[in-house]
Amino acid sequence: MEVYEVFRRAGHKEPFEHCGAVIAPDSDMALLMAKECFLRRREGNHIWVARRSDIHSFEDESLLEIAADKSYRFAEAYRGVVDKREKARRRAQEIASS
Amino acid sequence: MTYEEKLARFTDKVNGGDKVETTDWMPDDYRNGVLKFIEMHANSEIMGALPERECLPAAPSLKRKMSLCAKIQDEVGHAQLLYRVAEDLGKSRDAMYYDLVTGKSKFHNVFHYPVKHWGDVAIIGWLIDGAALVTQAALLDSSYAPYTRVLKRICAEEQLHLRHGEDITLELASGTDAQREMFQEALGRWWLAIIHFFGPRSNVDKDLLLRWKVKTRTNEDLRQEFLDRYVPKVLELGFQFPTPVPFHDEATGHWLINEDDIDWGPLDAIKKNQGPETARRLSTRLEMYEGHRWVREAMAEPSIAAA
Numbered sequence: 001m002e003v004y005e006v007f008r009r010a011g012h013k014e015p016f017e018h019c020g021a022v023i024a025p026d027s028d029m030a031l032l033m034a035k036e037c038f039l040r041r042r043e044g045n046h047i048w049v050a051r052r053s054d055i056h057s058f059e060d061e062s063l064l065e066i067a068a069d070k071s072y073r074f075a076e077a078y079r080g081v082v083d084k085r086e087k088a089r090r091r092a093q094e095i096a097s098s
Numbered sequence: 099m100t101y102e103e104k105l106a107r108f109t110d111k112v113n114g115g116d117k118v119e120t121t122d123w124m125p126d127d128y129r130n131g132v133l134k135f136i137e138m139h140a141n142s143e144i145m146g147a148l149p150e151r152e153c154l155p156a157a158p159s160l161k162r163k164m165s166l167c168a169k170i171q172d173e174v175g176h177a178q179l180l181y182r183v184a185e186d187l188g189k190s191r192d193a194m195y196y197d198l199v200t201g202k203s204k205f206h207n208v209f210h211y212p213v214k215h216w217g218d219v220a221i222i223g224w225l226i227d228g229a230a231l232v233t234q235a236a237l238l239d240s241s242y243a244p245y246t247r248v249l250k251r252i253c254a255e256e257q258l259h260l261r262h263g264e265d266i267t268l269e270l271a272s273g274t275d276a277q278r279e280m281f282q283e284a285l286g287r288w289w290l291a292i293i294h295f296f297g298p299r300s301n302v303d304k305d306l307l308l309r310w311k312v313k314t315r316t317n318e319d320l321r322q323e324f325l326d327r328y329v330p331k332v333l334e335l336g337f338q339f340p341t342p343v344p345f346h347d348e349a350t351g352h353w354l355i356n357e358d359d360i361d362w363g364p365l366d367a368i369k370k371n372q373g374p375e376t377a378r379r380l381s382t383r384l385e386m387y388e389g390h391r392w393v394r395e396a397m398a399e400p401s402i403a404a405a
Contacts (some may be wrong), residue, residue: 003186019251019332020182020247022178023182023185027403028401037175038251040172040175045158055401
């Protein structure tokens with residue numbers, strides 16, 4: 001018996017998402033168990049199972065932290081648009097009236 | 099890193115509201131506490147299927163029978179999800195099932211009681227599932243993340259069970275005198291057990307699960323939320339509560355019960371697995387465990403590709 005991780009797609013426009021795990025002797029039985037456990041109410045239109053031992057991940061989660069300040073990758077870095085637009089408008093008027 | 103350093107780091111993490119994953123380092127008493135807690139939850143789901151199963155022949159129509167069947171299947175499904183999460187903490191499903199059927203581990207108090215008629219289905223589906231939903235919703239923010247992920251699904255289904263139970267209750271409540279009496283009689287039998295369901299007052303200093311934020315709220319806090327939510331709904335339908343009778347406290351706006359009125363004797367017996375139906379229900383589970391052994395064994399064999 002092995003642990004299989006279960007992934008489910010809620011609709012054609014959605015990505016597959018992890019939704020749980022089942023224990024089974026092979027992938028056929030894992031799919032059957034996954035269907036009974038996670039698709040009793042049309043929660044999705046497709047399901048995947050993968051052996052837990054076939055899934056790879058970082059052992060140390062801290063490696064996933066962003067090493068330096070990369071705030072420019074986030075929308076928060078571009079705030080104050082109203083003020084900035086106002087400033088630009090004033091500058092444009094300045095040019096027009098000179 | 100020394101054990102003390104690891105422990106200090108873990109404590110800071112949990113106190114800061116961070117979540118714990120199966121693969122993270124955790125102190126043994128956290129692992130054992132969470133395992134025992136989830137195991138009991140799983141046991142309760144699978145044992146909870148039995149009282150309702152006993153009510154199936156009393157279903158008043160085919161539709162009611164089918165919807166109750168589906169609900170029972172959901173409860174067993176919840177047990178499957180929970181046992182899976184518990185297994186990852188280091189105890190096999192077989193060991194958990196064995197401890198359950200041999201009376202070594204525990205399941206919730208309400209499933210140690212007999213059922214008598216269809217009114218019990220209304221009480222179980224509405225008030226007991228309502229009580230369970232209050233406690234389970236509070237666990238959605240538990241520090242053990244894999245538990246919260248399965249609880250999300252469980253709570254969504256419990257929400258549906260609640261509507262199912264309320265629907266049956268409202269049908270009885272708007273029916274004949276005999277139908278109303280079914281609900282009233284069942285309420286009289288179940289009320290104390292429902293109050294017990296939340297447990298005695300929590301000992302905040304001693305409760306390891308509260309300290310590690312596995313549980314997020316005290317027993318009395320959850321019981322209070324249940325009383326405030328359900329007592330007015332029951333009274334509105336014209337039913338009466340037995341002891342401990344809830345009363346409205348004008349000053350706080352809460353529905354209270356006099357804690358001195360609670361007889362904890364029956365709960366103490368159940369904690370020793372000596373409830374009125376404990377032995378019979380466990381022997382039913384044991385019979386199924388033995389009778390279904392061949393199914394488990396057949397399913398454990400990898401399938402052979404057809405020639």
